[in-house]
Every structure is written in C-alpha cells, then in structure tokens.
C-alpha cells in the first residue's frame with residue numbers, strides 16, 4: 001500500500017494540474033513526521049514540493065519534538081516554512097479560508113501495535129494513551145473546521161483511511177470524518193486503487209451556497225422578529 005502523501009501528490013498532478021503551475025498556494029500538514037522512516041517522511045516530501053512550486057507550507061503537530069525537527073529541516077532547506085505545535089483541530093478552528101491543500105495524518109488509529117514510547121507521548125501531551133474513538137473524533141473535528149479553514153476547491157487527503165468493501169464502513173482515521181464530510185460539502189470522486197487514504201474535495205460552489213443559505217436565514221430571522 002502506498003502512503004497518503006503519495007496520493008496527495010498524485011491527486012494534485014491528476015486533479016489540480018493548473019495549481020501546480022501557480023505560485024503562492026497554501027499547503028498544511030497536520031501530523032508531522034515523527035520518525036525518520038522511509039515509509040513516512042511526509043514532512044520532507046511535501047515541504048520539498050512546496051519549495052519547488054513556490055507554495056507556502058505549514059506543518060502542525062501536538063508533539064514539540066516533532067515540530068522542532070521539522071523547524072530544523074526547514075532551516076536546512078532555507079525555506080520560510082512554519083512548524084506549529086498545537087492540536088491540529090484547534091489550529092484549524094482559528095483559521096478562515098486559509099488552506100488550498102491539506103494532508104491530514106494526525107492522531108494515530110489504534111491498530112494495537114504502537115510502541116510504548118508513542119503511547120507515552122500521547123499520555124504526557126494529550127492526557128491518555130492512544131484511543132480509537134479519540135482518533136476518529138479528532139479527524140472529524142479537523143474536517144468540520146476545514147469547512148471554514150479551506151479555500152475554494154480545497155483538496156484534503158486523510159491518511160490511514162480505507163474500506164474493506166466499496167459499500168462497507170470507513171476504517172482507520174476516517175469513520176466519522178469521511179461520512180460527515182460527504183454530507184457537508186465535500187466530494188470523493190478521485191480514489192485510485194492501492195492507497196489506504198482518501199481524497200476529499202470541497203465543492204467549488206460550497207462557499208457560494210453557504211453564503212446564499214446564510215443570507216436566506218438572516219432575512220427570514222429578520223422577518224420573524226419584525227412580525
């Protein structure tokens with residue numbers, strides 16, 4: 001199985017080729033590289049792509065060890081990128097129309113094989129060991145915040161998210177986030193085989209519709225109050 005950051009790059013090449021020719025786009029990664037493993041390394045790979053394209057890049061992780069390592073990487077690259085220590089869902093909730101591309105690979109799903117060191121990082125920073133429900137809720141909150149923090153046509157990849165059957169339940173990080181997103185302005189039409197990750201795209205007219213509905217709600221509320 002290929003990793004989610006490879007799917008993100010493929011989705012950009014095949015679904016947003018014109019973006020790759022534009023400078024100044026904003027990419028956010030939630031879940032910074034924590035171990036220098038060949039199978040992970042998304043922070044280095046995605047930040048390099050952003051540097052080559054003239055994009056901005058921010059990575060966010062709850063663990064200051066990981067963000068310190070990312071900040072050191074950005075210094076070595078000579079790139080003005082940011083490494084933020086925060087819960088990703090809280091960081092997103094403070095932003096409006098800020099990100100074009102988001103790689104969501106944060107709170108680990110509970111596959112039962114996490115090292116004691118990882119478990120202790122969760123315990124000391126978030127207050128408890130890795131918990132499947134917390135993982136699902138964290139990714140749900142991040143997707144909900146992205147309905148405001150995403151820019152028009154925002155493209156999101158959630159890693160470690162898959163289905164055993166085409167109509168089966170979502171597993172891994174996305175059991176709550178993906179169904180919610182599909183009911184709330186996101187589509188998932190680009191799903192090549194061979195990845196345990198899902199691509200979500202904010203419908204182009206999402207903010208237009210949203211503004212229209214808000215206007216109708218405000219107008220109706222004024223009429224009800226005046227009656």
Ligand SMILES: C[S@@+](CC[C@H](N)C(=O)[O-])C[C@H]1O[C@@H](n2cnc3c(N)ncnc32)[C@H](O)[C@@H]1O
Nearest residue numbers: 031032033040041042061062087088105106107
């Ligand atoms: C699977 S690792 C990320 C791997 C990285 N994307 C890579 O491929 O190299 C998950 C990361 O999420 C971080 N994390 C867990 N909960 C988080 C949260 N609520 N907000 C931000 N980061 C979180 C962990 O500290 C860990 O570094």
